[in-house]
Each structure stands twice: as structure tokens, then as C-alpha cells.
Amino acid sequence: MRSDEIRGLWLGLLGVAIFALTLPMTRLAVGTPEAPQMSGVFIALGRAVVAALLSAGFLLATRAPWPRREDWWPLAITSAGVVFGFPLFTSIAMRHVEAVHASVIVGVLPLATAAVGAWLHRQRPSAGFWACAALGSVLVVLFALLRSGTSGLSLHPADALLLAAMACAAIGYGWGARLSQRMRAEHVICWALLIALPLTLPAAWSTRPQTPLPAPAWWGFAYVAVFSMWLGFFAWYRGLALGGTVRVSQVQLVQPFLSMLFAVPLLGERLDAVTLGFAVAVIATVFIGKRMPVRPRAA
Template identity: 30%
Template sequence: MRRTAPSALLRTAGVPALFVLLWSTGFIGARLGLPHSGPLTFLSLRYGVALVLLALVALATRAPWPRRPAAIGHYAVAGLLVHGLYLGGVFVGISLGVEAGVSALIVGLQPLLTAALAGALLGERVSARQWLGLALGLAGVALVLAGKLGQGPGDALGSLACVAALLGITAGTLYQKRFCADMDLRTGGVVQFAAAGLATAPLALLGEGWAVDWTGEFVFALLWLVLVLSIGAVTLLYLLIRRGAAAEVASLFFLVPPCTALIAWPLFGETLGAAALAGMLLTAAGVAMASRRAGT
């Protein structure tokens, strides 16, 4: 019987589509929870709960813990970039007035940065077809969020925070691919959440006083972001990074803003016009083109 390659299995099993769906709900969860807590307090709680859950899973399954200081350091740096800087930037940006859709669009520029840097840093070849797909994806995202962009990007500091988030997820994707390829997702996740929490918690205490309004809406948002995003979606992201080229994986982020808009439609009454629907189709075509390797 012919065996299916791991990378092909990830595609045929629909893991990329599931990843996009789960990742998109992060903006929804932020919108639900941030009215009841400061952004850094919210994230500190999220990191702490995720750390405890992953540590219990690691102990129960006897997962191997990293022993080399260099490996621990690499895991911590990746965690600071993917969790601390990326999530911190998004949450702070939204809390300062940047709309979730605009925030998603800014972070949606990640595939272009990743593709531009992957060749130089990882030795990956980005074909002309992939570049064209990335350009189509960016155009599609702009169409989907054209109405939101017309309303302005929100607070200037919030926009800068979203740019910092863009840099964090781009650098984190490349760093994870380069230095954390052999990381156990259970114990490595503990190290990463610990690093992000140690960096975020003191800032939350000094700047926000750890104030939380423990409503049912906040608890639901917190648990959703911990279980579905911090553990589920991040695990899928690392599996995709491990099995595929960084530029290919990054192209999936173009689908996040349109998917977020679809989810927000029934939840918050945000409507989708003809331009938005056309943009979704254009984005899907761009991602399909950018995700294909040369010669396939």
C-alpha cells in the first residue's frame, strides 16, 4: 500500500482549512473579551491557563522535556515572537480603537514579508507564480475590508501595535522553521507560554493593575482563546510550518481576514457586499497559487 507523505496528509486532511477557521476566531474572541479586561491582563491569563494545561498533558503523556539550554532559548524566543509580540500587538491595537478587520488586514501582510525573507534566511525558492499568488491574495484582502479601511485605521498607537504584531508573527514563523523544527509541541509549548507570560505579566500588573470583570462573556472568550487558539490553532500552525515551506504556510494568513468577516457577519451583524465576496474568491485563488510548489 502506498504511503501518503506527511505534507500531503496535512493537505488532504483539511488541516490548512481548519487552521484558517480557528485562527480567524481569535479576532472574535478578542472583541468579546477586551471590554472586560485590559489587553495585557487578558493575555497573561491566557498564557497562564494554556501553560498549566499543556504542562499537565506533557506530564500525563511523558513528553520529553528539552535539556539543552540552546534549545530552551530558541523555544523561548519563538514564544516571545509568536505569542508575546504578535498577540500583544493585536490585543493592544484593538483595545486602542483599531477595528478587528483593519487589524487583521495589517497582520495579513505577513505572507509578503515571509516570502521576501524566506529565500534569504531559509534558502527557500519563491517562484514567480507564488509571488503572483501572494499579490492576488493581498488584493483580495483589500477588497474584503475596503469598507472598514474607509473608516480609518483607528488610533495611531494602535496601528503601530498592529504593525509590531505583523513583525512578530513574520519573525516567529521564520524562527520556528529555522530553529525549532524538532520541538515537542507539548513541552516546547510550555516553554513558549512561560516566556510570553513572564514578559507580559509584569506589564499587565504595572499598566493595568490586573483588573478583570469576570463576566460569562469574558470567561467564554478566555477559555475559547486558550483551548481553540493557544493550544489548537498554534499546534496546527507549528505542524504546518514543520511540514511545509514557510512561504506556503504564510500564504494561508491571507484567508484569515475574509474568514473573520464571515464569522462576524452573523455574530455582530456585519454585512458583506459584492466587493467583499469578490475579494474572498480572489483571495482563495491567490492562496491556491501561492501554496503550490514549483513543478506541481
């Protein structure tokens, strides 16, 4: 393995470790149906505003050049996925499901990211790769159905939101990684945040908390604003650019486990055998899928 690929894997792992705290910290900030804290919309858009202000300072300090004309559209897609879609869907969903539960849904993200990366980089995954992707998706949906808390095979709205969040994240990761091959990885997320600021700032202001909130809620918000929405992407996009999206995306294998482990001491949640079993099964499909051949597409 080339040194760039090794560096990419380690940077990807650092990014994943930072992202693994996103669900528990979001749960801390949003609260529960019985004890609500911040609104999901404020958490999603407010964290983007904080990260955008940090980004403006960083871009000025590093004398970042303006993106090229052909980069604005990919930046807009990246922004739609990781600044709007993923934060909004997860922040709203996390009031209604525990972080341990949501971590299982995250298990499908590595294959989704790899699939988007393969399409963007004109690669042709094998039938075995797609079979593993389909099996992992089925397992995630089955888990959500079993834990929906309703009679019959109906998906809880929060689980549907989490699945939509995974799709948004995969798209945002894939396009961001593609941009990171010709822009500094840190600049990609900074520009994606800044172009969203005219929308995120007024929306965050209008949904800001109107009553005092406990310190843990603000600590959770601060983490997702500074680390999940900003610094984590510095390592993640650089890792994807160095090691390749299809390969490095698979370090997300450890994210569900890390999220579960963080949720237990932070939120007092419990791990049961069914949740852990589904998490292991989903991760196994991803592990097998990443070993399937991915070839360049014919021109």
C-alpha cells in the same frame, strides 16, 4: 504530493480554523471604545499565563526533555513573536477596529510567513513571488488608509499595530516551524510559553480587571487562552514541520474569510463590498505567489 505533505496541509488547515476565531473572540473580550471590557495588555499576557500553566502540565505528563542549548535562542525568538508581539498588538488594536476590518490585514500573513520560511530554510523565491508579496502588502496598506477614518493618507494607529502583529506572527511561525523539525511541535509552543512566564505572570496580574465583567468577555478570553494561544499551535507547528513552511503557510488563505464569517454572528458586524473586494484581491495575490517557484539557495 507525499503523504507527509498532505497531512501537513490538513493539520495546517485545522490550526488556521482555530486561529480564525482569534480576532472575533479578542474583540469580544476587549470590547469597544464605547463599551470597554478587558484591557488589551491583560488579554495578551493573561492568555499567555493560562496557556503556560497548561503547558507545564502537558510537558510533565509527556515527560518532555529539556531543550538543547542551541534551541533556547530560537525559542526566545518564537516567544517574542507569538507570545508577546502578535497578542499584544492585536489585543490593543481590536478595541478600535472591527474584526471584519482586521481580517483584511491578516490577508498578508501567508506571504509574510512564506518569506520568513524561505529565508530560514535557505530557499530562493523567484522575482514573481516577491512581486506578489509586494502587491499584497500594498493592497493591505491601501485598504487600511482608505478605512482609517482620517483626512488625508494617514494610517490609523490600530492598523499599524495590526501590520506589526502580522510581522511578529510570521517570525514566530517561521522559527517555531524550524524548531518543530527536531522537537515535538506541541513542545515548541509549550516551552515558548514557559520561558515567557516570569514576564507575563506579573504583568497580567497587575493589569487584571478590577470590576465584574459580562460572561461573553470571559468566554472570549478563555477561547484565546486555550485555543488561540495553545491548542491551535499543536496542529499548526506540526503541519508546518510535515508539509514545509512555504507550502503549508498558504492555507492561511482561508483565515480572513473564516474570521469574517465568524464575526458576523458573534459580533453582529457586517460585510460590505469594499472589504470583501480587498480581501479577495489580497488572497488572489497570495494564491498566485504560492505558485511562483521557490528554489534552494546556492551554498
